[in-house]
Amino acid sequence: MSGILKTSIARKFAMALSGLFLVLFLAQHFTINFTSVVSPDTFNEISHFMGTNFLVQAILQPVLIFGVVFHFIMGFVLEIKNNKARVVKYKNYNGGANAPWVSRNMIISGAVVLAFLGLHFYDFWIHEMQVKYLQGDMSGLNAAGEFRYYEETVAKFAGQPVRLGIYVLSFVFLMLHLLHGFASSFQTVGFNNKYSKGLKVFTKAFAIVIPLGFAFIAIFHYINNL
């Protein structure tokens, strides 16, 4: 194990594992968010559980934050190292002839998703931290004594076309990032066999369905409150 974290393959392996972890998180996040479309009460119940459960808050949340930070920092580290591997650039580089745009521009799609996360944290996470840990209100209730999660979520999109536009655009870039990144992570951890074709179909479907699903939820709440 001594040298495993010092080499290019080790860094890529760590990048792939953190990416796969974030994909799992995305699936879980989407599932919970989707309940806001079909059942506000269920959304409130799950949100309260996730927001107050000790295991989720004290263990899973820090692990998730570490995973996000690690993935982005390692992404930029790899990009810098890769740029240094070709000091003199080609005058004529026809990258589109042999590789799709999404695979050659992960740093762009990743940077957009990172910028989006800043807004998303500002919108939801920082507010939650303030209410729960600075104000000490773990009840999850509003002034009327009802769960506040659904109304707070809807309020972010109702009558907010600019925010909606930013969210939808960010989900498009998330889709572009996943279209290459999800399948690529399996290749990096050494999975390339007779099942890879089927796996690739699944990863592409996931990369399209989940971000579009997130966009649908945001659009739904916007339209539902016109």
Add this chain to the structure above:
Amino acid sequence: MKLKLNIWRQEDANAKGQFESYDLDGIDGDMSFLEMLDVLNNNLVEQGVEPVEFDHDCREGICGMCSLQINGEPHGPDRRVTTCQLHMRKFKDGDTITIEPFRAKAFPVIKDLVVDRSAFDRIQHAGGYISVNTSGNTQDANSIPIEKENADMAFNAATCIGCGACVAACKNASAMLFTSAKVSQYALLPQGEIEATERVLNMVEQMDKEGFGNCTNTGACEIECPKGISLENIARLNREYLSASFKG
């Protein structure tokens, strides 16, 4: 066929290079790309101009010596061919062709279009071999039964000619396809088992030392490889490396 060539000219490794334009006439579609450059050089010599330096040897797609980034692609626009097998019929009369050396920090330019690809040799020296008893009692390799599928995959990996197109095509100048082919051709055979752990660790370490970039699985290397070396080899290299890391 009339052509306009934009060719990278560089006096030596330390000089600052630049593109020079040359007009060329009378090129036949059946000529190879290197024969077209031969015609250009004949013209240049007749004009008293220093001919363009470029690598070549067998001129039949075996040796891996020819290189060249042609209109943005290593070995040009054709697939599964080296530059020496690329025919001028792939271009049109009046075309402008940009010819650059393979670009990578690990492949420094020596002169004009010639680059130093000895980084590949050093990766190979780090572990791309097997120990064979040469005392006179050497066992015939064919006497060891090998599963057909593995034998085929090992053979395919061994067809890598080390031309460097994978590095040239990769946006990160990664040498993973080359290294993975050299690791795979032994990893798949019983003869390669003895040094398997050390081989992959040492070859990857050398690959990193040479300054190649990281693989981001764009697949450009596989597309541009004149021998069609598969990305499966990179996945195998990753498996071999992780397994060896835990053993070592």
